[in-house]
Amino acid sequence: MNLKNSFLALFLIAISACGTSKNSSSDTTSLNETLEQKNRMSISLLDQVRRLPGVTLRGGVPVFNKNNNTLVAGGNSEPLYVLDGYIVGNSFRSVNQLVQNTEVAKIEAITGPDASFYGTRGASGVIKISTIR
Template identity: 40%
Template sequence: MKHILASSIIAFALIFSGCSSVGSSVSHNSGRPDGSISDDMNYFRSLADFLENVPGVSVQGQGNNAYITIRGISSFNTTNEPLYVIDGHAVGNSYIEANRIVTPNDIDYVRVLKGPDAAIYGVRGANGVIEIVTRKV
């Protein structure tokens, strides 16, 4: 009897060990670039919520008062803030401006570029680049 009970418990555990968790707000879909963060469940309420999930990105504060820096990047400008690019258009180094332009529900994914990857944006990308791609309707 103990053998049957133990076998049943093991079988049950094996069946459910392969299940993925439901409700995870951060997804890494194969249709998006490597290292990008998306929110298919619409849990994020600001751009900072996306960026908090990116390794190497420091988010201090909340809402429009957030200050974003990318670890390992030194400033050539007067600020340490990264360049924000929305749908291929550089909007500057202001988190407040980028957060004002795009709402979290419109964001398809966010990708952070550092080092040589950010070089395509020249000196403006010296502190890193945060690429924001919106959903296409």
């Protein structure tokens, strides 16, 4: 009788161990979200923008990698910044004063025909920043 109880206990442990593996994917997802949030809090806005595909720093401000032959209206090579749907302008320093890196939820880089929605101001590309406000 004691051997049957031991076998039953081992069987129940094995089944319960299999059942918890399904929850590990949601635990991994929440862990990834937590790590992403902590990283976002420790990374400056400049570094977050610089990490976007096609963006590099020139003179300490982010610009899109483009042909040097490309002429931009007004001579400004900085992208247009849009913060939570509102156009801030073509100055990283302006947008950097308005938003804290801990409030950033998403940053998008828009170039080419998609940036034409913003007219000539978006000729050097657009960086859309969404915050958690």
